[in-house]
Amino acid sequence: MTNPAAIGQPLDRVDGPLKVTGRATYAAEHAFDQPPLIGWMVEATIPAGRIKRLDTGAAEASPGVAAVLTHHNAPAQTPFGEPDDKGRFTQSRAMLFDEHIRYHGFPVALVIADTLANARHAGALIEISYEPDEEAVTTAGEEADEVPGELDGGMEPDLFKGDFEHAYDDAEVTLDVTYTTPNQAAAAMEPHATIADFDGDQLVVYMSVQLIGPSVKALANTLKIDPDKVRVLSPYIGGGFGSKLGVHNEAILACLGALHLGRPVKVVQHRRHVFHNAPHRGNSVQRIQLGASRDGKLQAIGHESFMPMARGYEFAEPTGASARTTYRTDAIKSTHRVKSTDMPLADSCRAPGHAIGSLAFESAIDEMAYQCGQDPLAFRLGNMPDRDPGTGQPFASHDLAECLREGAEKFGWPSREPQPGSRSQGRQLIGYGVASTIRLNILVPSKTRIRLSADGTLTAWADMTDIGTGTYTILTQIAAETMGLSADRIKIELGDSRYPSSSGSGGSFGAASSGSALLNACENMRTRLLESAREQGLIGDEPADDARFENGQLILGDKTLSFTEVLNKSGAAYLETDGEVEPGDDHDNYSQHSYGAQFAEVHVDRDTGEVRVQRLLGVFSAGRILNPKTARSQLLGGMVWGLSYALLEELMLDERYGAFMNRDLAEYHLPVNRDMPTIDIHFREHPDPRSNPLGSKGIGELSICGAGAAVANAVYHATGVRVRDFPITLDKILRHLPE
Amino acid sequence: MKPFEYRRIHTVEEIGHDDPGQARFLAGGTNLIDLMKHEIEVPDRLLDISRLKLATLKDCENGGLRVDTLVTNTALASDPRVRKTWPLLSAALLSGATAQLRNRATTGGNLLQRTRCYYFYDTARPCNKRNPGEGCSAREGQNRIHAILGASDQCIATHPSDMAVALVALEATLTLRAADGRERELPVEELHRLPGDHPEQDTVLEPGELIVAVTLPAPQPGRQIYRKVRDRSSYAFALISVGVILQVVEGRVESVRIAFGGVAHKPWRARKAEAALLNKAPTEANFRLAAEAELVDARGYGHNDFKIPLARRTLIATLRDAAHSEEEVPT
Secondary structure: OOOOOOOOOOOOOOOHHHHHOOOOOOHHHOOOOOOOEEEEEEEOOOOOEEEEEEEOHHHHHOOOEEEEEOOOOOOOOOOOOOOOOOOOOOOOOOOOOOOEEOOOOOEEEEEEEOOHHHHHHHHHOOEEEEEEOOOOOOOOOOOOOEOOOOOOOOOOOOEEEOOHHHHHHHOOEEEEEEEEEOOEEOOOOOOOEEEEEEEOOEEEEEEOOOOHHHHHHHHHHHHOOOHHHEEEEOOOOOOOOOOOOOOOHHHHHHHHHHHHHOOOEEEEOOHHHHHHHOOEEOOEEEEEEEEEOOOOOEEEEEEEEEEEEEOOOOOOOOOOHHHHHOOOOOEEEEEEEEEEEOOOOEOOOOOOOHHHHHHHHHHHHHHHHHHOOOOHHHHHHOOOOOOOOOOOOOEOOOOHHHHHHHHHHHHOHHHOOOOOOOOEEOOEEEEEEEEEEEEEOOOOOEEEEEEEEOOOOEEEEOOOOOOOOOHHHHHHHHHHHHHOOOHHHEEEEOOEOOOOOOOOOOOOOHHHHHHHHHHHHHHHHHHHHHHHHHHOOOOOOOOHHHOEEEOOEEEEOOEEEEHHHHHHHHOOOEEEEEEEEOOOHHHHHOEOEEEEEEEEEEEEEOOOOOEEEEEEEEEEEOEOOOOHHHHHHHHHHHHHHHHHHHHOOOOOEEOOOOEEOOOOOOOOOOOOHHHOOEEEEEEOOOOOOOOOOOOEOOOOOOOHHHHHHHHHHHHHHHHOOOOOEOOOOHHHHHOOOOO | OOOOEEEEOOOHHHOOOOOOOOEEEEOOOOOHHHHHHOOOOOOOEEEEOOOOOOOOEEEOOOOOEEEEOOOEHHHHHHOHHHHHHOHHHHHHHHOOOOHHHHHHOEHHHHHHOOOOOHHHHOOOOOEOOOOOOOOEOOOOOOOOOOOOOOOEOOEOOOOOOOHHHHHHHOOOEEEEEOOOOOEEEEEHHHOEOOOOOOOOOOEOOOOOOEEEEEEEOOOOOEEEEEEEEOOOOOOOOOOEEEEEEEEEEOOEEEEEEEEEEOOOOOOEEOHHHHHHHOOOOOOHHHHHHHHHHHOOOOOOOOOOOOHHHHHHHHHHHHHHHHHHOOOOEOO
16 A cells, blocks of 8 residues: 555645644744843835934833844944855845945844834834935846846856857847836745844844755854854744745844843844845846747847846846747857846845746747747747757756647647637637746755654654745655655654754755755665664565565565564664765756746736736646645745736835835735636656656746746737736736727 | 823713824724834824724615714625615725725724825825825825826825725715714715825814714615726725716616726715716717716826726726616615
8 A cells, every 4th residue: 555645645734733723833933931022123214325323312211122223232243245255145144233224124223122012112213314325226227237246046147159149130030129027025924033042152043044054154154153153943934935045134133132132032024124124036127039930940049137236245136047948049148237236135036037037038939929920839839949058958858848738738729819819708808828937957965864763753854944835744755655654653853953954945956955865864774774684683685675664664575574673672762864965967967947838818808908817727847746735836826926927016116215115915916816716737747867866856936937928928819918017017908908 | 103092982972072183083993003003193092982882784764874983894895785775885895905804994994094105104205194294205206006186296195995985976974973072964075185285184074073974875776886996806905996876768877976996085076977978878989078078187197197098998898887787776
């Protein structure tokens, strides 16, 4: 009988009951005998400049206030951004360091009081005057001309293949269009939150963070303390989406407060804080040039990306990734330019690169299909690559064409009217759209340790995090299958910097990396058990490969031994093994991606321009599916976000102040239930042995790539209106619809 | 939140003469408490009226309905009488906020909710509504959700209520009680002000004056439709909303009432459009003339320019739906 907890089974989340009963402890919820003091962040109201005068007298005298921390009295720190030869996740993130304001919303004080209400009110009593920098840069567009050091994920900023200019000039059909995407927020449900506490002379930091190891280094570096004196815990995270990869502002502030007062301090960002005090995705301008033969063969692909970069904070998004990897072509020109701005930090947000890159690029590909007089599906299928167009590497595996074909059939694509704007029902214009989906498949070094106890239970430890994706569950399944144990015998311990160093969560690499390390640890445990059994004379010299591990037992030849028997006989209370994974040659030599094809049906109201998505369908190829239930949930979320990027999300920037004005979830529009259509998800499941020992591939960011373009392309098909300025709000359609 | 005095009252007589001024009435609290946390509203005293016995719906002799001020939005929207006779009101209520908010929000409170202008909410930015004389940040800032009718140099904010739009179209009346106990009646249409030189005053209520009830008169015969156009399909304020009551007899508009939401500092009764339609054939061309008559003075401020054509198109579409519907509301 199949182990119901085996890999590939739709095991319910092992942490589900804890979460739905409120017993999963999120960062702000850790309980203490003495409740921690509460810190309230006071934000700068200019984009750049310096603090001229800061009067905290009234705040300090306000009821319940324990301290008001400013750059005058905050503990010593390493200057922001140092050491500059280190990555952004371990550099100093100093706060309240000097009178310098980095961006609108930058913390200028932390009020620490007995209650949130007292802290917040005292915050309003602080009087600050500024000397604004009149040269503050609060916008970025096509004028961006700085070449970033490298792109997120390690890609080169510029890629040139073949002779783009000639290929483009010689092409029979050409397209030269510019798309824009707005500033966007990760908008995790759990706001960024931290409690800083002490255990003896160790700083114990409960925070909501995706990468634990780098956070320890960043805190130690910033606060000028020994990394051994910092412990970070992050057992549960209410969504991160890149905005919690590294330490964020409230974490530094909570630590400064705790160090200053010698008492635990909790700082939870207010929802309005999060929009400036957690990283966001910068706006992009994407110029796309395509050249093709009259029969629809792509010959030249040009993609120029222009985005902001927060001054002193190196992060450049690989917006051209989709253009470099999706279609066969003779020539590619892909460049990335950034502009230093005095804006809040821009960093990873929901599939950096591909998410907004595919939004623009897959829309432009759609335009080109129409220009060539081809069905957008047929055009895509006619341009499938046989090796990575950008790098020339062979694909580890590639079934984008199969995803497109299978999806088209399931969606009913052939019933589509070729002519845009030709189908309607009452006052609703109906359109179908398609887009290719592609996302980098990454493996990063990861370690884990497991212990098999004499009572037959297994515990695994890693400083891995579960950001709500189901990591606890799939790790349980990997251990269950490999060791032949039921789920209730397995305990996965994550989110503590005392545990072995893991990949952490991000870049869709968490399951593959931490899972492969656990698989390795379990394989090592099987070897240890066999050795132990042999040493005790419990088994003979049968080849180890014949051994099976089932129901908490080791089965070899005619012997069936429970793990407990083996351990008891050896006198060991437990056995421990380590596991690890490192990306090898297959990641150097092959182009590694997950794939998919997405289809959308939209209705557009011909009177008001309102777009309502009627259905979304995706077919995805992401190697071996570890748990179809949690995998599906992740893909569902990504498709909703794709819809959201196409139609809704935009941080409204007021350039005069360098501030986002819609800093709440009433006005920063994420889809509500009623916006979400029927969503149909299918897997093409082919384990990819070049990906990692599990054969899985990254899935967390896959479906957001392409979903938005499928919606945008459906809007075009419904109306004949091509909106190149995302999101496609009704006003942008309305002006082109006849009355 | 600025420290304040809190007093719960059980009868309206407990509203004292010393309360006007910096006292505010607290009912559902769905807007006021948020604004107090932001220190946008800083009352010295809260009079909690939520225990007053003012939460019933009563039939009136003339076929109307008296709605006490503490009736929740949910209770009002789901009342069978309202659903049958004033479906415009039910539809408007259900298009607003979320179920959780509607369960908490009251009739009087809904009318007195404040604008969602981004700059009103951001205390670091100048706002004449928040701090008279500071200036208006929205005129040259982000103004997608702002007014196209009746705005002033001082303020281009809109009133966010859907319910109020329906009440104006239905010609509902308020019963108000002054702090000294005197009562007066006021059409809902006259409750909210245009901003003029005093955008800090949303309404014509006197200090300490309490909305006691809203009375719905027996409705005009005709088809009632509420159409709300917004960026997402729920939990979003109207970009444009239209409430229409249209009666067509023998191919002519016998009676019509129209109110817009999302266009002004108050729910906007479209009397020019009504006048243009009366006695005319319910044709697309006449609907257009009516819409254009109403919007002749409309102006945009950049991001909200689209609201002018959107208002025109939404009104035409809503009138078309109302005229083509065979079903008429029984009276």
